[in-house]
Amino acid sequence: MKKKKNLFEKISNWATAATGSPAAFIIAVTAIAIWTVTGPVCGYSQTWQLVINTGTTIVTFLMVFLIQKSQNKDSKAVHLKLNELVASHSGTSNRMVDVEDLSEEELDQLHTFYIRLARLAQEEKNLTQTHSIDAAEANHLQKAEHYQKRDKKDEQR
Numbered sequence: 239m240k241k242k243k244n245l246f247e248k249i250s251n252w253a254t255a256a257t258g259s260p261a262a263f264i265i266a267v268t269a270i271a272i273w274t275v276t277g278p279v280c281g282y283s284q285t286w287q288l289v290i291n292t293g294t295t296i297v298t299f300l301m302v303f304l305i306q307k308s309q310n311k312d313s314k315a316v317h318l319k320l321n322e323l324v325a326s327h328s329g330t331s332n333r334m335v336d337v338e339d340l341s342e343e344e345l346d347q348l349h350t351f352y353i354r355l356a357r358l359a360q361e362e363k364n365l366t367q368t369h370s371i372d373a374a375e376a377n378h379l380q381k382a383e384h385y386q387k388r389d390k391k392d393e394q395r
Contacts, residue, residue: 254308
């Protein structure tokens with residue numbers, strides 16, 4: 239399943255690994271220390287300040303794209319793994335596969351549903367009881383009817 243990586247992916251993977259290493263941190267600290275020590279020699283001039291400002295701006299600008307690339311890849315991998323878990327488990331709702339592609343309004347509706355589901359779970363005595371989206375309310379109503387019938391039988395005895 240491994241596919242040949244393009245040049246950008248190879249470079250970004252290398253850069254991500256390199257910039258996240260202890261050596262990169264030591265290099266950055268050393269550069270700042272050298273810049274700080276040269277302050278009195280350069281008379282704390284505007285050029286001296288411009289060197290560090292320009293350098294950090296360029297590095298920050300490039301790192302934003304590198305971090306975003308890495309974050310996108312990690313996020314996609316996590317979503318695929320979660321989708322596999324949802325799709326492979328018989329008790330889960332397949333509506334949750336690719337839920338990240340829903341609109342903000344649709345996500346809010348799901349959130350409201352889960353708030354309702356949490357309230358239903360609080361009413362039950364069994365904290366380990368689980369429900370899928372599709373079955374939650376039906377399960378709750380079925381249990382409520384069962385308990386009502388049981389309570390009536392107990393009262394009649």
